[in-house]
Amino acid sequence: VKPVPDKVIARLSQYRRLLTDHMDQDQTHIYSHELAALAGVSSAQVRRDFMITGYSGSPNRGYEIDELVKCIADVLDDPDGHKLALVGVGNLGRAILDYFSGRRPHLTIVAAFDVNPDKIGWHIHGVPCYHMDEIDRVVRAQGITSAVVSVPADQAQKTADTLVAAGVRGILTFTPAPMRVPQNVYIEEVDITTSLEKVAYYASTNTAVKREVK
Amino acid sequence: VKPVPDKVIARLSQYRRLLTDHMDQDQTHIYSHELAALAGVSSAQVRRDFMITGYSGSPNRGYEIDELVKCIADVLDDPDGHKLALVGVGNLGRAILDYFSGRRPHLTIVAAFDVNPDKIGWHIHGVPCYHMDEIDRVVRAQGITSAVVSVPADQAQKTADTLVAAGVRGILTFTPAPMRVPQNVYIEEVDITTSLEKVAYYASTNTAVKREVK
Numbered sequence: 526v527k528p529v530p531d532k533v534i535a536r537l538s539q540y541r542r543l544l545t546d547h548m549d550q551d552q553t554h555i556y557s558h559e560l561a562a563l564a565g566v567s568s569a570q571v572r573r574d575f576m577i578t579g580y581s582g583s584p585n586r587g588y589e590i591d592e593l594v595k596c597i598a599d600v601l602d603d604p605d606g607h608k609l610a611l612v613g614v615g616n617l618g619r620a621i622l623d624y625f626s627g628r629r630p631h632l633t634i635v636a637a638f639d640v641n642p643d644k645i646g647w648h649i650h651g652v653p654c655y656h657m658d659e660i661d662r663v664v665r666a667q668g669i670t671s672a673v674v675s676v677p678a679d680q681a682q683k684t685a686d687t688l689v690a691a692g693v694r695g696i697l698t699f700t701p702a703p704m705r706v707p708q709n710v711y712i713e714e715v716d717i718t719t720s721l722e723k724v725a726y727y728a729s730t731n732t733a734v735k736r737e738v739k
Numbered sequence: 740v741k742p743v744p745d746k747v748i749a750r751l752s753q754y755r756r757l758l759t760d761h762m763d764q765d766q767t768h769i770y771s772h773e774l775a776a777l778a779g780v781s782s783a784q785v786r787r788d789f790m791i792t793g794y795s796g797s798p799n800r801g802y803e804i805d806e807l808v809k810c811i812a813d814v815l816d817d818p819d820g821h822k823l824a825l826v827g828v829g830n831l832g833r834a835i836l837d838y839f840s841g842r843r844p845h846l847t848i849v850a851a852f853d854v855n856p857d858k859i860g861w862h863i864h865g866v867p868c869y870h871m872d873e874i875d876r877v878v879r880a881q882g883i884t885s886a887v888v889s890v891p892a893d894q895a896q897k898t899a900d901t902l903v904a905a906g907v908r909g910i911l912t913f914t915p916a917p918m919r920v921p922q923n924v925y926i927e928e929v930d931i932t933t934s935l936e937k938v939a940y941y942a943s944t945n946t947a948v949k950r951e952v953k
Contacts, residue, residue: 528940538930546891563892565917609939619837620834620838624931625935678757695939696938701757701778713934721839729817729884
């Protein structure tokens, strides 16, 4: 099976949250142009994206919302659930644990790793914390395939190498240092501090800036 | 003054954290190629970026680290400090408050807003929480110019409109719904759930995906 392009995956994820988290409970159907307006994309884009899920809706009533959500789940969610590790339980790591605890039933952080002896051996937001040296053992034993990394920049590469050697194939990293990984490992970088510093800079200079269209 | 392009601002922010958070304390100088390797960019890129700060270093010893950090601060930081509002004190909003409390002395979240009566009138991680209806009054009174927004998707546009009307010129949003704002307002979008769902998808399919170069 050919993988779905990552911009389509991103939009399916966005559509699902728009459909499930924030819709009027009485609404059972939605037209492509309505969802397009909510998501800030064109109706044609919405229709192309849902062709991938194999559901085309009805010309008269639009898409059935429950059916759309189910089709998105068929693409995005592993039917057996998806187990994640968190590496680095500092301020941001704890915040991530807090945010994800129980929110996404198909995505579960099952193990956390740190080097701080005050954290190792304890549960943090319900998740057991192990020493970093145990990454290989725990990741293999639990069948963990993805990781969220929030370690100091100078630990980023070593952490990535350890995770990949243990079998991890997807990493969401919050550190400002780049990670070099094999081609078959997917890396997603989020840098909240940089995002905030950009916002503050442009708010202070109060000038329009030409941004790239995503 | 012409504003600095946003990719340069993003790299300056990244360089600063690489230089301040994670360097060996005995190291006083750094060559452009060393910083380039840490940041995952070319030496030429590092040198071009620092030309903007007006500091060119010495050919023999490279850049003086303290001087670099000061030059970056001259570009990025408002000398009077920068006041931010947080709108939406749910799980993610609280996590953001926790993460930023006292971390960045030049960026301070001074007011939080929600509609939940259990939160209004209390301090959350040291920040007073007001009703959303008070955004205009508090933002103007405190001279807040930027905001972090973590509200439900169906509240995103209304929140943006209220913030912009009150004088906010930069918004970091964590909601999956787009915000339409005037040209002179800078919007930065971060979607952690989508990032995590992308990572999980590609880890499950375990296939290389062609990503765009940033």
